[in-house]
Amino acid sequence: MTRTIDTQGYRYIPGPFQYSGGVAALSGFAIERVRFASPVPLLDGFRRIEALLHDAGLPLTAFCACELRSPAQFSDAGFIAFNRDYVGTLQRWGIFADDRNPVARSNVCPEIDPPPEPGFHAFSFVRPSTGAAHSFVVAGSGEAQEGSGPYRDKIIRHGDTSAGAIAEKARYVLDVMQRRMAALDGDWGSTTAVQVYTVHDLYPFLGAEIVARGAAHHGLTWHFCRPPVIGLEYEMDCRAVASERVIPA
Template identity: 55%
Template sequence: MTTRDFPAGNYRFIPALFQYSSGAAADSGFEIERVRFDRLLPLAEGFAQVAKYIQDAGRPLTSFCACELRSPAAFTEDGFRAFNQHYVKTLAEWGLFDGTTNPVARSNVCPEIDPPAEPSFYAFCFTRPSGNRSPSFVIAGGAEARGGSGSYPERIVRYRDVSPDGVKEKVRATVGGMEERLSAFGHGWNDTTEAQAYSIRDFHPVIVDELVRHGTMRSGLTWHYARPPVIDLEYEMDCRRVMRETVI
């Protein structure tokens, strides 16, 4: 994986799909701040609050570098594409999305219990000047789908197999994907300050071998009882290194 600079936001990113990048890392002299909403905010209201917070901090909207969303239920492949086409309209207005490349990392998962009525904001990240020399980065959510141009059924590891062995391979594939993204920025699990997992499947039997022994739980693991955003995906993760976090 390679990274690309995004000078307007004071960060670099891992190019991926039109709807999101695979991760963002602050430039030297800047740090990433994560802001979590105390309650979920519908997409339009969330974008408005994100803009206000960033501008009140004296930063341009192009400093927006990552977000965490919650959706009512897993999408079909076509439904996910339609949602993403709507989502990137605001990013284009903010000078982030040029019609092809999107520097903003993202996680978008679906709570199994008490889901929101519509796609909503859970948290977001942006860059700000800092004298802190410690690096900061956000790795986007990734699940057990192989890269490539095929459909999800063609790319999902152990498609529709939620047996113990199937779940083990899904977790292993996801952890491997996270490690590839971390290494693109020159980092590993030992550099993270937070790791999050999203699944409704019982992955506890593989935690020691597939997570702890890989170093993913350096700072513990936050498990959200939620599904990945596309039907038939079963296990997703994201991680970050952020020194400044706020709840509003």
């Protein structure tokens, strides 16, 4: 059974040290999302997020989710090293401690015209909001089962990119999305956006697996990207966020 833990303005699904499984605003709060017009390098992005929260009169602990873009897939060791660097800022902000990280995240790699270094595509935060609709963000998940050990040992049908394998990977990820949404008191019907990240053909299972579940009732955003770790082929995330805006890079 998936559980959640309350923190400042939102609750989260515990996950590995680099991210949580998802976040949902507590009563009296709402999640807002901000997207950069193009990816902003990681350190510059953190500085701009800090300034935006300060100008809005919000604490740094209001930061609750982000969407990253990286130049290429990481090895297992490279991914761990990147994540340790990433959470260093969260630790300084008073968000991350004792390997517990409440911030939901996706981190994917554009196949065409990738950024020269890892950076922010978008981020979300919570702010007080009386009477706001329930809002949540489910973190990105690829087709790897949870647990310790090398990714290759956890990936569904590792190394197989046949049409049947991609469909099986997608089913696994869709099930993960549903479990996480249930823990956050959400479902496909309450989402405002659903995103998929893969370079493989979606069409053979789009109707039967994605649309039939109700996961595309507002359409589906397909990013021609790879998941962050070598061997992963398919990733999704989703959200229920009423207020979104785009700012210059």
